[in-house]
Amino acid sequence: MSVDLNALKAPGPTITALTQPFWDAVAQGRLKIQHCEDCGTAVFYPRPICPHCWGKRLVWKEASGQGQLKSFSQIHKPGHPAWLPAAPYVVGLVELAEGPTMLSFILPGERPPRVGDALQLAPTAIGGRVLPAFKSVETATEETPT
Amino acid sequence: MSRAKGAIVGIGELKPQRLTSGVTTLEMIAEVSRLAVFDAGLEPGAIDGLLVGPQVGETPQHVPATIAEYLGLAPTMANVVDLGGASGAGMVWRAAAAIEAGMCETVLCVLANNREEAAPRSPNRNPIREFDVPFGASGANISYALLMQAHMAEHGSTAKDFALIAAAARANGQLNPDAIFYGKPADVEAVLASPIIASPLHLYEIVMPVAGGEAVVVTSAERVRSLRKPTVHLLGAGEKVTHRAVSQAPSLTSGPLKSAMARALAQSGTRADEMDLLSLYDCYTIMVATTIEDAGLCAPGQFGAWLRDHDLTHNGDKPLNTHGGQLGFGQPDLAGGMTHVVEAVRQLRGEAGERQIGKAALALVTGNGATMSEATALVLGAA
Ligand SMILES: [Zn+2]
Numbered sequence: 001m002s003v004d005l006n007a008l009k010a011p012g013p014t015i016t017a018l019t020q021p022f023w024d025a026v027a028q029g030r031l032k033i034q035h036c037e038d039c040g041t042a043v044f045y046p047r048p049i050c051p052h053c054w055g056k057r058l059v060w061k062e063a064s065g066q067g068q069l070k071s072f073s074q075i076h077k078p079g080h081p082a083w084l085p086a087a088p089y090v091v092g093l094v095e096l097a098e099g100p101t102m103l104s105f106i107l108p109g110e111r112p113p114r115v116g117d118a119l120q121l122a123p124t125a126i127g128g129r130v131l132p133a134f135k136s137v138e139t140a141t142e143e144t145p146t
Numbered sequence: 147m148s149r150a151k152g153a154i155v156g157i158g159e160l161k162p163q164r165l166t167s168g169v170t171t172l173e174m175i176a177e178v179s180r181l182a183v184f185d186a187g188l189e190p191g192a193i194d195g196l197l198v199g200p201q202v203g204e205t206p207q208h209v210p211a212t213i214a215e216y217l218g219l220a221p222t223m224a225n226v227v228d229l230g231g232a233s234g235a236g237m238v239w240r241a242a243a244a245i246e247a248g249m250c251e252t253v254l255c256v257l258a259n260n261r262e263e264a265a266p267r268s269p270n271r272n273p274i275r276e277f278d279v280p281f282g283a284s285g286a287n288i289s290y291a292l293l294m295q296a297h298m299a300e301h302g303s304t305a306k307d308f309a310l311i312a313a314a315a316r317a318n319g320q321l322n323p324d325a326i327f328y329g330k331p332a333d334v335e336a337v338l339a340s341p342i343i344a345s346p347l348h349l350y351e352i353v354m355p356v357a358g359g360e361a362v363v364v365t366s367a368e369r370v371r372s373l374r375k376p377t378v379h380l381l382g383a384g385e386k387v388t389h390r391a392v393s394q395a396p397s398l399t400s401g402p403l404k405s406a407m408a409r410a411l412a413q414s415g416t417r418a419d420e421m422d423l424l425s426l427y428d429c430y431t432i433m434v435a436t437t438i439e440d441a442g443l444c445a446p447g448q449f450g451a452w453l454r455d456h457d458l459t460h461n462g463d464k465p466l467n468t469h470g471g472q473l474g475f476g477q478p479d480l481a482g483g484m485t486h487v488v489e490a491v492r493q494l495r496g497e498a499g500e501r502q503i504g505k506a507a508l509a510l511v512t513g514n515g516a517t518m519s520e521a522t523a524l525v526l527g528a529a
Contacts, residue, residue: 010280010282011275011279011280012280013276013277013280014270014271014275014276015276016168016169016170016173016271016276017167017168017169018168018169018170018173019276045273045276045277047173047176047216048173048176048177049176049177049180049217050218051215051216051217051218052190052218053189053190054180054183054184054190054217054218056180070296070398071292071293071295071296071299071398072292072295073288073291073292073295073344073345073346073347074342074344074345075282075283075288075291075344075345076341076342076343076344076345077287077341077343077344078282078284079283079284079285079287079288080279080282080284080285083282083284086282089282091281091282091283091288091292092292093292093296093392093393093398101393101394102277102393103277103278103281103283103391103392103393104281105281105282114299115295115296115299115300116299126280126281126282127280129280131280131281133281
């Protein structure tokens, strides 16, 4: 993948007042998600009430940016024509360390992705904006057979 | 004539505003639902039925699933009521009827609307549009590819296992002159040789979109006696809606059909392994694989071995999608799911001609929507 992701004319997020804090943090390369003060659950995507207990005491907290790859797909035929120049590219389901799962763009690594890969937030300019992409955590210890 | 029974135990209402600013209808639905459920003294988990209005624009399709996901609900009955100003009252008797039918116990009926001064640039403002599409994840192919990859990772299922499903559908389609792939069989090798659309999904594992139409007529058990065609009875039904976006799925390798099929089988007093016909929704091969496992026909992860152990043709021991399934017949959009109902009726009436199964007393029919998230199961029986 040698295409300039930032040059894609791809559709961006449809931000609302409720979700603005999430995207404001993303623009600064950070990941913030809601936490429910009533039942203690982390919530993604943002909502006006907690989807677990319907409590309204939701507060924004910085997420660790750590996650695990639950599944992935290498897209050869994108559903949106704006993504054609980037194909093939990889999207994945990222289970955040805080609990919730989000879909994200998985940056190319040294080897093809595998379910279970440890991931790290990797804010990336895509389509003229910064998005919370992820990349595989490739540490020296992981590469060395023990 | 009997009447619909039921009782209203909670109410919610938002203060009218001339205009809203930056608030979505989904947010307002959440607020007013909370008021009604808490007014009833109930917990959100008590809600197992959901009736909503059509949210054209902001969430043009899969409205109940979108709202269920947003509210964290997993209803066993979910529906859009689209009767204009009669929708609110129309919801109440439908809720009571669904409760009486044994489909659910407590129904949330909710309608709300925002009123923005200027319509937003993009009317479609649901969570998938905001949180999935910007990453290059548009369309169902990617969602089912993610489900398939997860199944392979968890169970070690192979591309060949999945290709068996597509090949069987094409084979059965050779006995249905109306099928879009009639005269165009594809064996396992051909399926595996078709292009990868979104890994690990091959082109031939995806339904072909076509134009078409399907309809059925349902009447009372009393009126049936005066009609001329062999009767096909609804013996049991089950439904469950758990999410809209694949990222929000409670499980990637088992779906809401598990619960829907269990309810339908329990209502009918039957078991999945006694069915004479399996008429299983097959938008993608992974959908059939998961349904076979969720039905309990084999252990989780073992669908490939199950497929190799059985003959899925009309004269086999486990006839499956004798019309070719949607993978062989084509998918006429929403009508595609109804092909599984129509074929089951045809078989149970003994009207399937060249592809008629032998014993035809019981059929399991499944329907699936969005990303393995909207599920309905029926058990149909010949008189
Ligand atoms: Zn909570």
